[in-house]
Amino acid sequence: MDSTSGGATAPDPNSGEPCPSAATAGSSSASQPQQQPEGSSPPAPPSRYESQKRRDWNTFLQYLKNHKPPLTLARCSGAHVIEFLKYLDQFGKTKVHITGCPYFGHPNPPAPCSCPLKQAWGSLDALIGRLRAAYEENGGLPESNPFGARAVRIYLREVREGQAKARGIPYEKKKRKRPNVAVAVASVSVEAAAGGSNSGGGEGSGGGGDSSAAATSAAAAAATTTV
Numbered sequence: 001m002d003s004t005s006g007g008a009t010a011p012d013p014n015s016g017e018p019c020p021s022a023a024t025a026g027s028s029s030a031s032q033p034q035q036q037p038e039g040s041s042p043p044a045p046p047s048r049y050e051s052q053k054r055r056d057w058n059t060f061l062q063y064l065k066n067h068k069p070p071l072t073l074a075r076c077s078g079a080h081v082i083e084f085l086k087y088l089d090q091f092g093k094t095k096v097h098i099t100g101c102p103y104f105g106h107p108n109p110p111a112p113c114s115c116p117l118k119q120a121w122g123s124l125d126a127l128i129g130r131l132r133a134a135y136e137e138n139g140g141l142p143e144s145n146p147f148g149a150r151a152v153r154i155y156l157r158e159v160r161e162g163q164a165k166a167r168g169i170p171y172e173k174k175k176r177k178r179p180n181v182a183v184a185v186a187s188v189s190v191e192a193a194a195g196g197s198n199s200g201g202g203e204g205s206g207g208g209g210d211s212s213a214a215a216t217s218a219a220a221a222a223a224t225t226t227v
C-alpha cells in the first residue's frame with residue numbers, strides 16, 4: 001500500500017524546510033511583545049555629589065601613584081593628606097593676600113596685586129568631606145581614615161582663620177535652631193486637658209470640672225518644667 005494514501009507526509013529532516021508546528025509557534029511567539037520583568041528599570045544616573053566624589057577619589061589615587069616615592073593607600077596618613085591639600089593650591093583661584101600686601105584684610109581691593117592664588121577654605125573643607133566618605137566606601141576603616149585625622153582638622157582651621165584675616169571675610173558657622181518640640185507637646189497636652197473639661201458636662205459635672213482643672217494645672221506645670 002502506498003504510504004501517501006494515509007494523509008500528509010512528515011517533512012524530511014534533511015530537506016531544510018521548517019516544521020509547520022515550529023514555524024507556527026515561532027510566528028506566534030514573535031507576534032507577542034516581550035514583557036520586561038517588574039523592577040528592571042534602568043539605574044538612575046549618579047548625583048552631582050557622587051560624580052564629584054568619584055572624581056576626587058580618582059585624583060587622590062593618582063596623586064599617590066605619582067608621589068615620590070610612590071605611596072599606597074594603606075600607608076597614607078594625615079600628613080600626606082595635608083601635603084595633598086597644599087599641592088592643590090597651585091590650581092586655586094582665590095586671592096589670599098600676604099601680610100606685607102597693602103590690601104591685606106581688605107575684602108574688596110581696589111587694584112590687583114601679586115599675592116598668590118590658593119584654594120578657598122570652603123572648597124578644601126568640602127573636598128575632605130567627600131574623600132573621607134569615599135575612603136570608607138572603598139573598604140577603609142573609620143578609625144584609620146587619614147582624612148579624619150586630627151592634624152587635618154587643625155590644618156583646615158588654620159587655613160580658615162588665615163584666609164579670614166587675609167581677605168577680610170570672616171567665616172562664621174551657621175547656628176542650627178533647635179526646634180521647640182517640648183513647648184509644642186506641652187501645648188497639646190494643655191489643649192487636650194481643656195477639651196476634657198468641656199466634654200464632661202451632664203451629671204457629676206462638678207467633680208469632672210475639678211478633675212479637669214487639676215489635669216490642666218498639671219499639664220501647665222509640665223510645660224513650664226519642660227521649657
